[in-house]
Structures are given as structure tokens and as C-alpha cells.
Amino acid sequence: MTFGPPDHISDLDTLPRMPVWVTSARAETLEDVAFLSGAALNHLHLVLGRAEVPQALLRDRLALRAAEACVAFSGRSERAGELRDAVHLLRPGDLPGPVGETHLAWRRAVARPVSVKALGRALPAVEQGVIAAWLDAGQGAPVNRAAMVLEAVLTQAPRADEGALILADAALAQAFGWGHLVPLLAPGLKRADLHKRGDDLRLACYRALISLAVETVRQAADLARRAARLKAVAPKLRAKGAGDAVEMFLTGDAVAPSALPLPDRAARRLCDRLVDLGAVRELTGRDTFRLYGV
CATH class of the missing domain: 1.10.3290 (Fic-like fold)
Structure with a gap:
């Protein structure tokens, strides 16, 4: 095996990267x-x-x-x-x-x-x-x-x-x-x-x-970057139950609006708002029965 120098970058915004020699070495x-x-x-x-x-x-x-x-x-x-x-x-x-x-x-x-x-x-x-x-x-x-x-x-x-x-x-x-x-x-x-x-x-x-x-x-x-974005926009959300909804997005791969602790229409509006803010994504590409996730 051949090894190059480690490639560790760690600061407030970036997790340490995998060392280059792990990803490039031939074993x-x-x-x-x-x-x-x-x-x-x-x-x-x-x-x-x-x-x-x-x-x-x-x-x-x-x-x-x-x-x-x-x-x-x-x-x-x-x-x-x-x-x-x-x-x-x-x-x-x-x-x-x-x-x-x-x-x-x-x-x-x-x-x-x-x-x-x-x-x-x-x-x-x-x-x-x-x-x-x-x-x-x-x-x-x-x-x-x-x-x-x-x-x-x-x-x-x-x-x-x-x-x-x-x-x-x-x-x-x-x-x-x-x-x-x-x-x-x-x-x-x-x-x-x-x-x-x-x-x-x-x-x-x-x-x-x-x-x-x-x-x-x-x-x-x-996901760390995406979660940080969602946490940053969370204070802008005014809907009652928005805090619990954000927590659901931070802990689950996908969320249906019907699963959120809000009335149906408010839940859909919250999901659309989060998409507009760049905090979550619509995962299905459909017009109905949509799912959302970080």
C-alpha cells in the first residue's frame, strides 16, 4: 500500500475529512x-x-x-x-x-x-x-x-x-x-x-x-450542514407546533405533512415554507402524497 499525507480539515463549519490515504490506497x-x-x-x-x-x-x-x-x-x-x-x-x-x-x-x-x-x-x-x-x-x-x-x-x-x-x-x-x-x-x-x-x-x-x-x-x-440550516431558519417559523415539527425533520429520514403536529393545511404550508427557505427538500417529485426531508 502507498500512503499520502493525512487530509484532516476541522473547523466550526466542517467535519474532519477522511484521510486521503484511506480513500486512495490500493489494498x-x-x-x-x-x-x-x-x-x-x-x-x-x-x-x-x-x-x-x-x-x-x-x-x-x-x-x-x-x-x-x-x-x-x-x-x-x-x-x-x-x-x-x-x-x-x-x-x-x-x-x-x-x-x-x-x-x-x-x-x-x-x-x-x-x-x-x-x-x-x-x-x-x-x-x-x-x-x-x-x-x-x-x-x-x-x-x-x-x-x-x-x-x-x-x-x-x-x-x-x-x-x-x-x-x-x-x-x-x-x-x-x-x-x-x-x-x-x-x-x-x-x-x-x-x-x-x-x-x-x-x-x-x-x-x-x-x-x-x-x-x-x-x-x-x-446532514450536519443541512441540519444547521434548518436550525437557523427555525426561529422564523410562526406556526404553533413548528418547533416539534422541526425536531421531526431533524430525527427522521422523511416526514409526511399528515404526521406533523399541525392541522393538515398548516402542515402543508409549513413544509412549503421550509422548502422555500432551503431548509428541507420535497423527496417524491409528486404533486400529491408528498414527503419531505432534510
């Missing part, structure tokens, strides 16, 4: 890939500790990405837009359908601090004792631990891709001491990787985590 051996993975994850660990990063929002957006990957693994063609619709446009009594269930599972997995009980909410079909046993299968350094959990679940339940990836990310979070699960593995792995075992699976996990750590650092910086 061929398991040892090299493991080293780069450790460096990338350590940098992500530092970024996740920064107060300006909207942690819940970042996790929820990563949950959408992980759900999209799991849906693709199952052979379905739905993308992020359909997954958002399946969850955020549900009416009372509606069933979310398979893709909605996948999206909900990941959202539940990231919503509460990592614990067997919280993971049981995300994976209600799996007994909590089984979840605990699978988590205990992971030993050693963080990525090795996650890969071992992934292998243990997929060996015992070959079709449980979603559960295996959630628990592997949970093991990674526990190893790093992160309070919440941060979805990283699913978007970085390929379908064929889930059939690998041993060192081949570990290598796939290392490679996946390098790319996703780099991408997540960039996304954290982008």
Missing part, C-alpha cells in the same frame, strides 16, 4: 484491507462523536439504504422511494407489505440503544434468547466480531439475510461502544458475499466497511 491482502477498514472505522467513530452531526437522522437515512439493499437481496426491484411510501404513507389499519416490513425492521433497529430487547422489536419472529446467542458468537476485533455473527446467523438460518445483517451491525456497534446500531454492512455487501464463509466473508466485510465508512462520513457532513 490486495487481507491484512492491508483489515488495516484500511480499521482506519476508516476509527475516523467514522470520531465523526459520530461530533455534536453537530444529527445522529438520529443519519441512522434513519442509513436504515433506508440498508433496507433498500435487503430488498434487492430478496430479488425485488423496489427502491428508496417505494420503501419510503410503504412506511410513511401507511394509514391506520394498513399493512406495510414485504418491503415496508423490511424498512420498518431497520428503522426499529436504529431507533433505540442496542440491546437484545431492542433488537427483538426489530426482529419479532426471532426469540430474544436466540438473538443473544447469535450476538455472543462474535469474538475479537470489531469487524471480525461482526463477520462471525453474520456467519453464525446465515449458517443456522440461510434465508435470514435481513436479520443476519442487523445483528452483524449490532455486534459492530457493541464492539465500538456506539450507543445505537449504525447500518453499514448491508449497503456495502453484494448478494454473493452472503454465501461466503471464513476469511472470504471477513474480507468482504472489510471491503464493505471501508466504502461505507467513507460514504457515511461524507453523508454525516452533508
Whole structure:
């Protein structure tokens, strides 16, 4: 591997960037890939500790990405837009359908601090004792631990891709001491990787985590800027309940006007106002049944 000088920039407006040598180095051996993975994850660990990063929002957006990957693994063609619709446009009594269930599972997995009980909410079909046993299968350094959990679940339940990836990310979070699960593995792995075992699976996990750590650092910086913009315009909002609405935008990937704590017309006006102020975006491109997000 060849390394250049570190490229760290840190000031009041910018999160520290991933070192250039992590993103540009060519790694061929398991040892090299493991080293780069450790460096990338350590940098992500530092970024996740920064107060300006909207942690819940970042996790929820990563949950959408992980759900999209799991849906693709199952052979379905739905993308992020359909997954958002399946969850955020549900009416009372509606069933979310398979893709909605996948999206909900990941959202539940990231919503509460990592614990067997919280993971049981995300994976209600799996007994909590089984979840605990699978988590205990992971030993050693963080990525090795996650890969071992992934292998243990997929060996015992070959079709449980979603559960295996959630628990592997949970093991990674526990190893790093992160309070919440941060979805990283699913978007970085390929379908064929889930059939690998041993060192081949570990290598796939290392490679996946390098790319996703780099991408997540960039996304954290982008969301930090967007969240700062939303907080800056919040005092201009006069609608009753606007403060609670802003908090919803700061903690969730997407928000339907009907979910806001305002009357329907006021909620739509608030969303349009936030779009005009450059604080949120309309996510669907539709004239009706719109969703908004930072």
C-alpha cells in the first residue's frame, strides 16, 4: 500500500475529512484491507462523536439504504422511494407489505440503544434468547466480531439475510461502544458475499466497511450542514407546533405533512415554507402524497 499525507480539515463549519490515504490506497491482502477498514472505522467513530452531526437522522437515512439493499437481496426491484411510501404513507389499519416490513425492521433497529430487547422489536419472529446467542458468537476485533455473527446467523438460518445483517451491525456497534446500531454492512455487501464463509466473508466485510465508512462520513457532513440550516431558519417559523415539527425533520429520514403536529393545511404550508427557505427538500417529485426531508 502507498500512503499520502493525512487530509484532516476541522473547523466550526466542517467535519474532519477522511484521510486521503484511506480513500486512495490500493489494498490486495487481507491484512492491508483489515488495516484500511480499521482506519476508516476509527475516523467514522470520531465523526459520530461530533455534536453537530444529527445522529438520529443519519441512522434513519442509513436504515433506508440498508433496507433498500435487503430488498434487492430478496430479488425485488423496489427502491428508496417505494420503501419510503410503504412506511410513511401507511394509514391506520394498513399493512406495510414485504418491503415496508423490511424498512420498518431497520428503522426499529436504529431507533433505540442496542440491546437484545431492542433488537427483538426489530426482529419479532426471532426469540430474544436466540438473538443473544447469535450476538455472543462474535469474538475479537470489531469487524471480525461482526463477520462471525453474520456467519453464525446465515449458517443456522440461510434465508435470514435481513436479520443476519442487523445483528452483524449490532455486534459492530457493541464492539465500538456506539450507543445505537449504525447500518453499514448491508449497503456495502453484494448478494454473493452472503454465501461466503471464513476469511472470504471477513474480507468482504472489510471491503464493505471501508466504502461505507467513507460514504457515511461524507453523508454525516452533508446532514450536519443541512441540519444547521434548518436550525437557523427555525426561529422564523410562526406556526404553533413548528418547533416539534422541526425536531421531526431533524430525527427522521422523511416526514409526511399528515404526521406533523399541525392541522393538515398548516402542515402543508409549513413544509412549503421550509422548502422555500432551503431548509428541507420535497423527496417524491409528486404533486400529491408528498414527503419531505432534510
